[in-house]
Amino acid sequence: MSISSISFDAAALLCSLMLFFFAITDRIQRRVERSIFLLMLLNNILACLCNVLDFNFWRTALYHGNAVQANLSREICDMIFYASQISLAPLYVMYLVSLTGAQHVLKKRHHVMIMTPFFVMLAMILTNPWHHGYFYLDAYAGYHRGPLVFLVYVEVFIYILFGIFFVYRYGKNMQTKKKAALLSSIVFASVGSVIQYLVPWLMVELLCITLSYMAVFLFVEYAKSEYDVACKCYNRYGFIEEVQKMLAIGLEYTIISFRIINFSEHEKVIEVEALQKMSEEIVSFLREQNPMNKIYTCDRAQFCIILQDGRKEEVSRIRETILSRMKQGWEVCGQEIDLQVSLSTFVIPKDFSNLRDIMNAVTRRYNKKGHQVTVYEGKDLNFLVRERYIETLLDEALDNGTFEVWFQPIYSFEKKRYVAAEALARLRDRDGSLISPGEFIPIAEKSPVILKLGRYVLEETCRAFKEYRLLEKGIQYIEINVAQRQLYHTGIGEEFKEIVEGYNVPFSCINLEITETVAEDESKRIKKVLEGLKEVGFSFSLDDFGTGYSNMSRLFNREFRNIKLDRSLLLKAQKNQSAGRFLEALPGIVHSMNAKIIQEGVETEEQLEYVRRMESDMIQGFYFSKPLPMKDFADLVEEM
Structure with a gap:
C-alpha cells in the first residue's frame, strides 16, 4: 500500500467530516431518516479513518521494527473497516425504508430478511482471525485478500437490489429529483465497489x-424548498410530500389542522417580527406535545400535525391541549395577541383518500362568526367529500356533453307575451336526479370548470336560437350569467364572439348578466x-339587485340593458313601507338611464x-x- 493509495480515503474522510458538520448543524427539524443519515456518515468516517490509520500504523510499526505490533494494529483496523464496510449498504437501505415510509408496512419477517445478510457477514468477519476468509497478514504485516472477500460485494449487491x-415500490410519489438522486447514488457507489474489487x-x-x-444530502436531506426556516418546521411542500408518501403505502394516520382565523387582521396592526415570533413559538409548543409528531406550516396562519400515535385518547389529548x-x-x-382558531381532525384514508381532498380539508377556511374556537372532526367534514363528488360530476358532464341548459321565460307587460329568457345550467346525479344549482354553481365558480361551463351554456343558447328559431317566435334575447372568475379570463371576449358567430346569431340576442360584485369591481x-365584450356587441344586465350591500352608485357605473331586482327586495317591499317606497321609486330612476326593470321571483297573483x-x-x-328544458321552452313560446 502506497501513500497515493490512501489519498482517496483521506479525501473521503475530509469530505465525510465536512458533510457531517453541515448535516448536524442544519436547522432542519430532526426526523428518523436524518438520524439514520448521520449514522451512515459516522460509519463512513469510521471506515475511512480505519484505512488511513491502518496504513500509518503499519508504516510506524515497521519503521521501528515491531512486526507484532504492526500485525495487531492492522488486524484490528482491518476488522473494524470490514465491519463498517458491510454496514454501509444495510444502513442505506434502512434510510430508504424510513424515507419512503415503508417501515410502517413491513412486517417483522421482512426486517429479519433484510438484516440477515448483514448479521451473517458480521459473524464471519468477527471470526476472521481464525478462518482468514476475508483477509490475512503475512510476517511483515502485509495485507492480503482472502478467498471469501467476494462475499462483501455479494452483500452490497443484495442490498442494492433491496x-x-x-x-420504486414505495417512493412512487417522491419528487423526481429526489428519486434520481437516490438511484444515481446507488449506481455511483456500486461503480466504486466494482472498481475496487477488480x-x-x-x-x-x-x-x-x-x-x-x-x-x-444536497437533493434529499437539504430540503430547503420544503422547510420553513422562520418557523423551524416543514412547509406546505413538505406536507404534500409526506401525505403522498403515506397514501402510497396505504397507512392510516391522523391529521390535526388548525388555522388562526384572525391572523390577517393582526397583520394590519402588529409588527411582522412579532407575528413571526408567535408562529415560531406555536410550532415549538406543538412539538412539545410529542417530539415524534411531524409539524407543518401550510401558510402563515395554518398549522398541521401528522400524528405518529393515532389512538383516540392521544388525539383528544393533543387537540384539547391546543x-x-x-x-x-x-x-x-410585549404585545397581547388574541386568537380565533378553527381546528379540524380527520383520519386518512378513512375520511379522505386522495391528496386533493386532504389539501382541501387542510386549507379550507372554517369559521363561525363570533366564535373564538371552532372544532371540526371527520364526520363534520363530509361536505368536502360531497364537494369533490360534485366536481367530478361537473367534469364528467362537460366532457360527455350531458350538461343540460334550461330556460326560464321572461314576460313583458308591454308586449303581453314572453320576450326573453334566462339560461340556467342543470346537472344530473348519476341516478338521474337533478342536483340543486345552489349546490353545484358555487362549487363550479371556485374552479376553472366555470370557464368551460360558461362556454357550454352560451353554445347551447345559440343552438336553441338557431334550431328552434326563437327570434321568429318573439324571443328577443336570452340572459346568460357570467361569473366573476370568467371575467378574469382575458380571452373570454374572443371565445364568446367565435361561438355566437359560429351559429350566425345576432349579438343583440345574447345579454350577459353580471352581479353587483362584478359591477363594482374597479380592477x-x-x-x-x-x-x-361590449365592443364585440354584447349587452349587460345587473343581476340580483337588492341583495347584499346594494347601493345606487352601481347603477351608474356601467350601461345596463336591464336591472334585475332580486326576489328578496319584493318580499321586503310587501312587508315594509320604506322598502315599498324605495321599490316604487326605482322604475323612474332606471328608465331615466334607458334601462328596463325585470322583477325576479314573482310567484303569486298578489x-x-x-x-x-x-x-x-x-x-x-x-x-x-x-x-324548462330547451324543447319545452320552445313549445311554450310558440303557443303564446
Missing part, C-alpha cells in the same frame, strides 16, 4: 460512497374584459299586481313558468 426495490490497489470505493452521500392554549391568546414582544383587468302597479317592465318567476 434499495432499488424500496425506491483493481484492489485503486481504493476509490469509500470516496465514491462519500460523493453519493453528498448527492443525497384549544386550551389558543384560548389564552399569545404574548409576544383594470375586469374593466378591460367588460369593455371588450305579487304580480304589485309589480304591475310599480311599473316594472318585465317579470320572471314561477307565476308564469318554472325553468
